[in-house]
Amino acid sequence: MPSAFQQSVIDEFRANAGKVGGPFAGSDLLLLTTTGARTGKPHTTPLGHVRDGERLLVVGSNLGAPHHPDWYHNLLTHPTVQVELGDQEFETIAVPAEGPTRDELFARVVAEAPGYAEYQAATDRALPVVVLHLPDPREPTFAVTTLADKLTEVHTWLRGQLAQVHAETEAHFAARAAHRGAGAPPPPGLGLQIRQRCLAFCQALEFHHTSEDGHVLPVMEGYHPHLRPVFDRLREEHRSIAAVQSALAALLAGVAITEPDRFRAELTRMTEQLTAHLDYEEAEILPLLADVPWPPASR
Numbered sequence: 001m002p003s004a005f006q007q008s009v010i011d012e013f014r015a016n017a018g019k020v021g022g023p024f025a026g027s028d029l030l031l032l033t034t035t036g037a038r039t040g041k042p043h044t045t046p047l048g049h050v051r052d053g054e055r056l057l058v059v060g061s062n063l064g065a066p067h068h069p070d071w072y073h074n075l076l077t078h079p080t081v082q083v084e085l086g087d088q089e090f091e092t093i094a095v096p097a098e099g100p101t102r103d104e105l106f107a108r109v110v111a112e113a114p115g116y117a118e119y120q121a122a123t124d125r126a127l128p129v130v131v132l133h134l135p136d137p138r139e140p141t142f143a144v145t146t147l148a149d150k151l152t153e154v155h156t157w158l159r160g161q162l163a164q165v166h167a168e169t170e171a172h173f174a175a176r177a178a179h180r181g182a183g184a185p186p187p188p189g190l191g192l193q194i195r196q197r198c199l200a201f202c203q204a205l206e207f208h209h210t211s212e213d214g215h216v217l218p219v220m221e222g223y224h225p226h227l228r229p230v231f232d233r234l235r236e237e238h239r240s241i242a243a244v245q246s247a248l249a250a251l252l253a254g255v256a257i258t259e260p261d262r263f264r265a266e267l268t269r270m271t272e273q274l275t276a277h278l279d280y281e282e283a284e285i286l287p288l289l290a291d292v293p294w295p296p297a298s299r
Helices: 004-015 070-077 099-112 115-121 147-178 191-223 225-253 260-289
Strands: 029-035 042-048 050-052 055-059 080-085 088-093 129-133
Touching: 004 029, 004 042, 029 055, 029 070, 042 055, 042 070, 050 099, 055 099, 080 191, 088 129, 088 191, 099 115, 099 129, 147 191, 147 260, 191 225, 191 260, 225 260
Parallel strands: none
Antiparallel strands: 029 042, 029 080, 050 055, 055 129, 080 088
8 A cells, every 4th residue: 555645645646637736746747656566455656757759758766766666566566547637637668778779768867857866876776767648639449338349448458469460570670680790788778578468468368368258258148048158169279379379478488589470470379369269259259249238237
């Protein structure tokens, strides 16, 4: 739980669209809600930030303490976080920067908030710089009024994350190819970035399938018993997709040493299997959910 002081800042932030007084008057603050690495419970922390184009930079300074703050350990376990910025609230994937990129972004932060240089001087650990992307106004938005709309929204997000994983692994291989020869510097790190996005994708897909198996499919089967073969196939695919998720995570964990051609082939195979499952589910299930209101009416 936040300390009494932190909670007072959180309450004031939410009551005044992000404006707070006292020692933080005039500061650029956001509220970051992470999922506890051990507890699985939400934890909200007020943090200073520096805006860098369409992204926000937060630093795991912990006031120069010798260990990283709890919120940083949380987002390494659960990359999907909730951000409150002014009167705006959005979900994003928290990505710690690595290598030269981390150093460049930390310099960007220090140029705007010099106090972070003092925190860095007080500890031997490199203060993590975490990137939080603002929502892209060009991304499609959904008017979610039915369960079919909600399923479409979830599937669109999952497909988008797969596309990002492909793009980031290609960027990783391009960086590796550009750093050849004796004495060449190591390629820019993308390992954490790829890991975070893959982990967020796998966790979201697991939650989605668990929810379907535990609630949605049994209820639908009660209304549509003649479609039991469809529901059985979806359940079986959920089990096989879980194995694909594990293989995908293992594959991406080895991106720094793997052969690009083998990696691309495996990633393409897994993506095709995942996409085929989403396509089948939409074809069979969406028509059945078109008249089911979302969110559910409260009783």
